[in-house]
Amino acid sequence: MVNVVASTPGLFPLPDRAKTELSDLKGHQKSDLVDGDEGADVSAVYDRARTELIERQQAAGLDRIVEGQLRWDDMLAHPLTVHDNVETRGIVRYYDNNNFYREPVVTGELTESGDMAADLASVGSVDGLQAIVPGPYSLAELATDEYYGDSGEFLAAVADFLVGEIESFPAVDTLFVLEPSLVEAPPADGRNAAVSEAIDAVAGATDADVVVHTYFGALPEKVHAHLLDADIDAVGYDFVTDHEDSLYNINEYGTKDDIALGIVDGQNTRVEKAATIKDRIRWVQENTPAAEFETVYATANSGLFYLPVNRFEEKLDALADAAAVEEVHAYND
Amino acid sequence: MTDTREQFRPEDHPNDNFLLTTVVGSYPKPKWVHRVRELHDGELDCDAEFDQEQWDAAADDAARIITNEHERAGLDVVVDGEMRRTEMVEYFADRIEGYEFNGPVKVWGHNYFDKPSITRDVEYDEPWLVDEFEFTDDVADRPVKVPITGPYTLANWSFNETEKTEEQLAYDVAELVNEEIEQLVAAGARYIQIDEPALATTPNDHAIVGECLKTIADGIPDDVRLGLHVCYGDYSRIYPEILEYPVHEYDLELANGDYDQLSVFKEAEFTKDLALGVIDVHTASVEPVAQIKENIKKGLEVVPPERLTISPDCGLKLLPREVAYGKMKNMVKATREIEQELDAGTIDVSAPVASADD
Numbered sequence: 001m002v003n004v005v006a007s008t009p010g011l012f013p014l015p016d017r018a019k020t021e022l023s024d025l026k027g028h029q030k031s032d033l034v035d036g037d038e039g040a041d042v043s044a045v046y047d048r049a050r051t052e053l054i055e056r057q058q059a060a061g062l063d064r065i066v067e068g069q070l071r072w073d074d075m076l077a078h079p080l081t082v083h084d085n086v087e088t089r090g091i092v093r094y095y096d097n098n099n100f101y102r103e104p105v106v107t108g109e110l111t112e113s114g115d116m117a118a119d120l121a122s123v124g125s126v127d128g129l130q131a132i133v134p135g136p137y138s139l140a141e142l143a144t145d146e147y148y149g150d151s152g153e154f155l156a157a158v159a160d161f162l163v164g165e166i167e168s169f170p171a172v173d174t175l176f177v178l179e180p181s182l183v184e185a186p187p188a189d190g191r192n193a194a195v196s197e198a199i200d201a202v203a204g205a206t207d208a209d210v211v212v213h214t215y216f217g218a219l220p221e222k223v224h225a226h227l228l229d230a231d232i233d234a235v236g237y238d239f240v241t242d243h244e245d246s247l248y249n250i251n252e253y254g255t256k257d258d259i260a261l262g263i264v265d266g267q268n269t270r271v272e273k274a275a276t277i278k279d280r281i282r283w284v285q286e287n288t289p290a291a292e293f294e295t296v297y298a299t300a301n302s303g304l305f306y307l308p309v310n311r312f313e314e315k316l317d318a319l320a321d322a323a324a325v326e327e328v329h330a331y332n333d
Numbered sequence: 334m335t336d337t338r339e340q341f342r343p344e345d346h347p348n349d350n351f352l353l354t355t356v357v358g359s360y361p362k363p364k365w366v367h368r369v370r371e372l373h374d375g376e377l378d379c380d381a382e383f384d385q386e387q388w389d390a391a392a393d394d395a396a397r398i399i400t401n402e403h404e405r406a407g408l409d410v411v412v413d414g415e416m417r418r419t420e421m422v423e424y425f426a427d428r429i430e431g432y433e434f435n436g437p438v439k440v441w442g443h444n445y446f447d448k449p450s451i452t453r454d455v456e457y458d459e460p461w462l463v464d465e466f467e468f469t470d471d472v473a474d475r476p477v478k479v480p481i482t483g484p485y486t487l488a489n490w491s492f493n494e495t496e497k498t499e500e501q502l503a504y505d506v507a508e509l510v511n512e513e514i515e516q517l518v519a520a521g522a523r524y525i526q527i528d529e530p531a532l533a534t535t536p537n538d539h540a541i542v543g544e545c546l547k548t549i550a551d552g553i554p555d556d557v558r559l560g561l562h563v564c565y566g567d568y569s570r571i572y573p574e575i576l577e578y579p580v581h582e583y584d585l586e587l588a589n590g591d592y593d594q595l596s597v598f599k600e601a602e603f604t605k606d607l608a609l610g611v612i613d614v615h616t617a618s619v620e621p622v623a624q625i626k627e628n629i630k631k632g633l634e635v636v637p638p639e640r641l642t643i644s645p646d647c648g649l650k651l652l653p654r655e656v657a658y659g660k661m662k663n664m665v666k667a668t669r670e671i672e673q674e675l676d677a678g679t680i681d682v683s684a685p686v687a688s689a690d691d
Contacts, residue, residue: 096534269450309436
């Protein structure tokens with residue numbers, strides 16, 4: 001009997017009306033992006049859009065609700081690009097995508113900022129609230145360090161910073177820690193243990209269930225093995241981009257008691273049917289005979305801002321429907 | 334390969350040497366063009382009615398003005414600044430059966446584009462650029478170049494809802510691009526530039542782009558000049574492999590990185606024509622003639638004068654219009670001065686000379 005939880009890794013597209021309004025209010029240049037000191041008019045648009053998206057997730061029937069990360073103009077680099085001791089420089093490519101973000105350059109101590117906590121707190125009381133943070137490795141990889149001077153020290157500082165941010169979060173049910181860089185730019189052999197420790201530290205900052213979600217492909221074997229050393233509740237695997245190697249990792253090295261399955265494509269408008277999502281969950285279960293999962297998070301592989309709004313919403317509906325259907329069938333197994 | 338360049342030398346060209354000057358394609362649109370488009374598309378909250386005829390008239394006027402602006406700058410080969418086009422993928426996707434639009438998606442910050450989805454087999458429906466070319470060719474005194482987004486970029490920068498691979502989709506679109514170019518050639522076009530910026534983001538796919546270009550070039554007469562524009566990437570990952578492509582000229586962005594990648598093109602002999610980016614399109618100040626001349630000399634380290642084309646890094650459309658014009662004007666002035674110095678033998682040409690049968 002498995003508990004299927006419909007969730008997402010957040011980073012939602014802005015509703016189209018908010019896109020236009022914010023674009024008019026903020027402008028189109030590098031210097032116009034969110035810096036943590038937005039005016040009341042800009043904040044009002046974000047607050048309204050956040051409320052709309054929470055209601056939309058509830059209407060879809062998702063089991064975990066995210067605030068949507070609508071202010072994250074710089075995607076996963078956001079917690080640093082709004083930090084007082086971080087300068088933003090040129091526009092740089094975001095992973096292997098046709099998206100760009102401002103390069104954050106850390107020029108001073110990464111003190112507590114409270115930016116993510118404020119967005120989460122503004123949601124108020126919501127059942128199944130889930131927080132999203134960039135993982136320490138990905139956040140450090142997306143940034144340039146001009147203060148700490150040593151990659152190991154910088155990684156530890158970014159982890160410490162995230163710990164402080166998470167400790168000021170309101171109560172949440174789940175924390176998704178997004179670590180695409182573990183796939184896209186995996187740590188060199190000598191750094192695997194340090195990365196695992198950094199993730200462990202971040203996970204220790206909350207009592208909520210912690211899912212370290214990876215995407216843009218499958219983890220290299222060693223990185224996967226070291227990730228399992230961290231005290232986390234689940235690893236998230238990208239079954240959209242690379243189901244074979246993801247499966248191999250699980251069967252070869254095992255995984256945690258819970259698992260997150262990236263089985264809806266966050267970067268393509270083709271909408272998966274609920275039945276297809278259900279089949280994919282079954283397929284993973286059937287092909288991991290040694291594993292006995294307690295909770296399966298059914299989720300998109302990546303953040304969803306890549307999609308136009310109509311398809312994004314259809315994907316939320318499909319995920320929620322698949323999880324609802326799956327629970328019924330699972331009880332009959 | 335047939336010499337496709339000499340046909341573009343103006344009759345009254347003042348120098349013996351001829352470095353062909355041109356632009357990549359896009360140019361800032363006059364504000365009123367945006368406004369008429371918004372009125373035509375019903376995007377403004379007002380009752381004014383602008384029908385297709387009125388939009389066409391505005392686009393004609395804009396194309397006439399900008400073509401003339403290119404001629405006034407002194408360019409040897411001109412374009413219309415892509416006044417009729419929206420965005421480089423969107424414009425074509427809108428004209429190809431099999432593409433659908435669902436709404437804007439983020440590129441960065443609040444910059445969005447209407448990224449289309451390919452939902453079924455693509456088919457050629459109506460000509461994409463023939464009207465644009467015929468109009469421009471009619472109003473221009475100089476030869477006209479036609480920039481066209483390449484099939485790899487048209488496939489790679491779209492969502493794929495089909496069962497086909499992205500590679501297969503690129504090949505399918507390449508067939509359509511070939512059909513379009515045949516029509517353009519029939520209408521009189523002699524200079525076609527394929528834009529493949531997506532190659533820079535996924536350099537491992539250079540063989541796919543090569544296959545696409547074979548399809549595109551198939552059946553196109555020898556005297557039609559084919560160029561390929563690539564920008565903002567790590568050229569060491571695609572060079573020298575791209576020299577095998579069936580095109581005459583490579584138009585490359587290099588000024589933005591201050592020629593830090595120039596050495597890549599010296600490691601293996603550059604056996605085709607080089608269209609060298611000598612203008613940075615991301616700085617809003619006009620480069621002085623002296624600086625542009627230094628940039629042009631960088632190109633002469635790679636190819637001899639008879640194989641060097643002078644061009645900005647990329648489309649100029651994000652610049653203020655007066656800056657775009659100033660950049661073109663200085664670019665042409667710098668080029669003519671370099672030609673004079675070459676004629677006088679005061680510039681040392683260091684590029685290795687290719688054998689005549691290359």
